[in-house]
Each structure stands twice: as structure tokens, then as C-alpha cells.
Amino acid sequence: MGKHSVVLIPGDGVGPEVTAAAQKVIEAAGVEIEWRIFEVGAEDWGPHGAPPLEAAMEEIRRCGVALKGPITTLPNSGLRSVTVMLRQNLGLYANLRPIKSMPGVPSRYQDVDLVIVRENTEGLYSGIERRVNADTAEAIRRITREASRRIARFAFEYARRQRRQAVTTAHKANILQLSDGLFLQCAREVAADYPEIEHRERIIDALCMDLVLDPQRHDVLLCPNLYGDILSDLAAGLIGGLGLAPAANIGEGLAIFEAVHGSAPDIAGQGIANPTAVILAGAMMLAHLGEEAAARKIEEGVRELYVRGEHLTPDVGGQASTEEMTEAILAMSV
DSSP states (O other): OOOEEEEEEOOSTTHHHHHHHHHHHHHHTTOOEEEEEOOOSGGGOOTTSOOSHHHHHHHHHHHSEEEEOOOOOOTTSSOOOHHHHHHHHTTOOEEEEEEEOOTTOOOSOOSOEEEEEEEOSSBGGGOOEEEEETTEEEEOOBOOHHHHHHHHHHHHHHHHHTTOOEEEEEEOTTTSTTHHHHHHHHHHHHHTTOTTSEEEEEEHHHHHHHHHHOGGGOOEEEEOHHHHHHHHHHHHHHHTOGGGOEEEEEOSSOEEEEESSOOOTTTTTSSOOOOHHHHHHHHHHHHHTTOHHHHHHHHHHHHHHHHHTOSOOGGGTOOOOHHHHHHHHHHHHO
């Protein structure tokens, strides 16, 4: 399909290690990529506490797609999350997180295959906070009809395209009757346009229990921002950890692909980070670009590596380095 221009944001912590692995695998799959590299990790912030994001965002708008490594956000630093800023400024309203069992990974669950669709631009992550006094701080949780209907439509359209059977809306409308009530109302309205897809409703705490007891019964989960973030980590634990979970952030004509996991500074530079999540995010990116054959080749190569159970990193029961695991995936994918 010709050469694709893709923005690469290596990030920090283990980000540069795992994105380098993904680059190798993508290029070995036979797809020509012109990488446009932008450094916007924690060490790249300017003197006034702002990351050099404008140039990166302009290039993402031009290319339409980016592959991103994790970026550190320090708690209580007063600095906003770069990841959240990218999502909000670029209008990447849908966060898509597939959760699928990997063969050979130690887990009490098998055959988990669900997808979390998370609203990406509002809720508590709007970042609207203020300190009332020295002992009290407030955050505003904003839910709008426009954003709620938009993400619900995305979830049901995705379910239809992927021939999924059910969409479950996560909420706490019994307590948060106005905000979660609005989100749930919008989901019900959109669901009426998709009669072939079952619409389920589940209070968020009960849904967490359901996932731990019987994750196989779930299909597509439609969530407000905070719930989707928490459920993603919980669900990744069902399949063996965050090192296996890819994600996409999708807007109108723009998309950023990344791992669900963070920058893991405790293991940065040790060469043992699991590159699977970013490699699978790269495969999602290729499918988005119309390179379905290369995407399938990568996904099958990753799964074959796990079937054999060799050359795995420590987080999934092996002793391999990031580089050794990457080379093994390359051998399976090419």
C-alpha cells in the first residue's frame, strides 16, 4: 500500500525499549514506515513545566496516526498527564482496549476475549480541580450528552463490525444519578438503533465482581473515563498482566496506538520489559492503516511465541530479555 508516515513518541521509562521492539517487528512484517520521532517524555519538559507537544500534535494531525510509548506522570507534581493532554487536544474520544487470553501464560482464566470501550475526553479526567482551602480540594466530574452518545455509538458500531453479541454499559447511576444517569440514558438511546446487539447494564462495582468470577461471559464493555481506566488494569490481570494489553485512542481521522501499561521506571534500562503490548498495539495500528495481512502476521507470531513458551520476559514466567523476546517474535512473524 506504499509508505506510511507515522509519528513515533518513544516516551520514557521502558517506553524507548518497547517502542524500539515494535518498530523492528512492524518493519520486518514488510510495511514501509517513515517514522516521525518526537521526544515528549518527562525529561523533555521545558523550563515552564510544559512538554513540547505542539509540534508533535501538528505532525499527528498531518499523518493521522501515531505509535506512543508510556510517559511518566508524577503524582502531586502539579504537572498534567501528557497522555491525557494528547487525547483531549486531538479529540481522541474513544479508548479501545482488547483483553484477550494469551496461550501459555499462567492465569486462572482461559478464553477471555472482551473489549473495553472507554470515553476518553471527560469525566474526572477533565482535570477540572481546585483547592478550596488548605484541607479541602474539589474535582468536577463532567459528563455531556454529546460525548456520551458519541462513545456509545462507537461501542455499538465496533460490536456490529466485529460481530460481537453484547455491549454492557458500566455505571453508578444509582448514586451518581445525574452524571452517570445521563451516560446510561444515552447508551440506552443508542442501543435502540442496534436491535441485533444485546444491551446489558451493570453497576460498576458489581461488574468488577463479575469479571473476577466469570470474565468469559462479557463481550464489549462501554465505560465512562475513570471506570474504563480501572477496569482495563483489572481485566489485564485476568490474562496475565499489563504487558499483554494494547490500546488505541481514536478520534475523527486521528489515532494513537499504545500499551495500557505505564512507564515502569523501576525496571527501565534493565532490558527486561515485555514488549508484547506495544507490538500488539503496532499490529492494531497496521490494521487501522489497511495493512491487515501484516497485522495478522504479527499477531500470529506473538501468539505462536507464547504457545511455545520460550524466550518470554520475567513478568510472564520466563527469563528472556526484551531484545531476546523481540528477536523470537521476529523469527515467528517473518
